[in-house]
Amino acid sequence: MANGEGAGIKGRIQRWREDFPIRWLDDHYIARREFAKALTIGSALLVGVNAVIAAVGRWVRRPGQMEAEVPVGKASEIPTGGSVLFRYPTDEDPCILVRTQSGDLRAYSQVCTHLSCAIVHQSEKDSFLCPCHRGHFSVNDGRPTGGPPVRRLPRIWIEQRGDELWAVGKDS
Amino acid sequence: MSERALFIDYARCIGCQACVQACEECDTHRGQPMIHLETIRRRDSVQTAPQVCMHCEDPICAQVCPADAIKKGPDGVVHSALTHRCIGCSNCVLACPFGVPKYFAAIDQMMKCDLCYDRTSIGKKPMCATVCPSQALTFMTPEELERTRRGTAVNEWVFGEERVRTKVSVVVPHEVKEVHVNLVQLGKRREKAEPDDVAALLEEG
Ligand code: SF4
Ligand code: SF4
Ligand code: FES
Numbered sequence: 450m451a452n453g454e455g456a457g458i459k460g461r462i463q464r465w466r467e468d469f470p471i472r473w474l475d476d477h478y479i480a481r482r483e484f485a486k487a488l489t490i491g492s493a494l495l496v497g498v499n500a501v502i503a504a505v506g507r508w509v510r511r512p513g514q515m516e517a518e519v520p521v522g523k524a525s526e527i528p529t530g531g532s533v534l535f536r537y538p539t540d541e542d543p544c545i546l547v548r549t550q551s552g553d554l555r556a557y558s559q560v561c562t563h564l565s566c567a568i569v570h571q572s573e574k575d576s577f578l579c580p581c582h583r584g585h586f587s588v589n590d591g592r593p594t595g596g597p598p599v600r601r602l603p604r605i606w607i608e609q610r611g612d613e614l615w616a617v618g619k620d621s
Numbered sequence: 622m623s624e625r626a627l628f629i630d631y632a633r634c635i636g637c638q639a640c641v642q643a644c645e646e647c648d649t650h651r652g653q654p655m656i657h658l659e660t661i662r663r664r665d666s667v668q669t670a671p672q673v674c675m676h677c678e679d680p681i682c683a684q685v686c687p688a689d690a691i692k693k694g695p696d697g698v699v700h701s702a703l704t705h706r707c708i709g710c711s712n713c714v715l716a717c718p719f720g721v722p723k724y725f726a727a728i729d730q731m732m733k734c735d736l737c738y739d740r741t742s743i744g745k746k747p748m749c750a751t752v753c754p755s756q757a758l759t760f761m762t763p764e765e766l767e768r769t770r771r772g773t774a775v776n777e778w779v780f781g782e783e784r785v786r787t788k789v790s791v792v793v794p795h796e797v798k799e800v801h802v803n804l805v806q807l808g809k810r811r812e813k814a815e816p817d818d819v820a821a822l823l824e825e826g
Pocket of ligand 1: 673674675676677680681682683699716717718719720721722733
C-alpha cells in the first residue's frame with residue numbers, strides 16, 4: 450500500500466484497511482453512481498435489442514420457406530365469402546383458404562394460436578372464430594382481434610397458375 | 622513553476638480574525654469557521670497563531686475513524702467527513718495532533734478544514750490566505766516563498782515518538798529542520814502551573 454499507509458502504529462499491516470482505504474485512489478470498489486450508470490445503460494440496451502427483435506419479427510417478414518407445393522383447388526370455384534380446407538405443408542397441418550369480402554384470396558393455418566383448436570370462417574363478419582374460447586382473427590392479415598389468442602395465424606402463401614391455386618409457402 | 626501550497630508564518634499573525642471571518646463565509650459550512658485562532662501564552666503575550674488542517678501525509682484523523690468517513694484525495698487534500706458516514710464519535714477530534722477537526726453536536730457531525738477544496742481545486746487561493754492582511758497564511762509556490770520570506774518552510778513534525786509529515790508547511794528560522802512539539806502528560810498535576818496552562822492558572826487563583 451502506498452507509503453506504508455495502513456501499516457498500524459506497530460507496523461502491522463491491517464488487511465481490513467485494503468477494503469476501507471483512506472486514499473481515493475486505493476479504492477477499487479465501484480461507486481454507486483457507476484453502478485447506476487451501468488444499470489441504466491444495460492437496461493436501455495436490453496430495451497433496444499428487444500425492440501429490434503420485435504421489429505424484425507413484425508415488419509421484416511421472412512419469405513415463406515419453399516417446401517412443398519400443394520394444389521388447393523380452382524380459383525373460380527371459391528365465391529366471395531367462400532372457403533376451402535386443405536393441408537399444408539404436410540398432411541398433419543390443417544389450413545384454410547378464404548375469399549374475403551373484398552375478393553382477395555387468403556390462406557392461413559387453421560390451428561388457433563391459443564390452444565390449437567380449429568378455427569372456423571365467419572364470412573359475413575370477414576373473420577375467423579375459434580369456438581374453444583371465442584378467439585377471433587382477421588381474415589385480412591390473420592391477426593387476433595379478440596379473445597385469448599395473442600399471436601397471428603401463420604400465413605400460407607398461395608400462387609394462382611391459370612385457374613389452379615397452389616400453396617407454395619408458409620410463414621412461421 | 623511548481624504548484625502553489627499553503628504556508629503558515631505564525632510570527633506574522635496579528636490576531637485580526639480576518640481568516641476566521643472569511644472561513645465562515647464558505648457555503649459548505651456557512652457561519653461555522655473551520656480555522657482555529659489560538660492564543661499563545663495568554664498571560665504574557667498577545668501572540669496568536671492560526672491553525673488550519675495541515676493535511677497530513679498519513680492522516681491520523683482518517684486512521685482512527687471507525688466509520689471510514691475521512692478520505693484523502695490524490696492531490697493530498699484530507700477531506701471533511703462524508704456526511705452520510707460520520708457517526709459523530711469524535712475520535713478524529715481527539716486524535717488529530719493539531720486539534721483541527723471540530724465536532725458539531727447540533728448536527729452530530731465532524732467538520733474540518735478541507736483547504737477550501739471548492740476553491741483550491743480550480744486554482745484559487747483558500748479563503749484564509751486570500752484575506753490575511755499580514756500574509757501569515759499565504760498560498761504561493763515554494764520559490765516565491767523563498768524569495769519573499771526570511772525563514773524556511775518546514776513540514777516535518779515530531780510529537781513524542783510520532784513523526785508527522787504534512788502538506789501544509791510552516792515558516793521557521795533557517796536552523797530548524799523539523800518542529801518538535803513537547804507533549805503534556807495527562808493526569809499528572811504539575812507542582813506549579815505552566816504559564817500557558819490557563820485552566821491551572823485559574824485554579825491557582
Ligand atoms: S491535521 Fe488533523 S485533521 Fe488535518 S489531516 Fe492531519 S490529523 Fe487530519
Ligand atoms: S467524528 Fe466522524 S469523521 Fe471523526 S472519527 Fe468519528 S465518525 Fe470519523
Ligand atoms: S384455442 Fe382458440 S381461443 Fe382458445
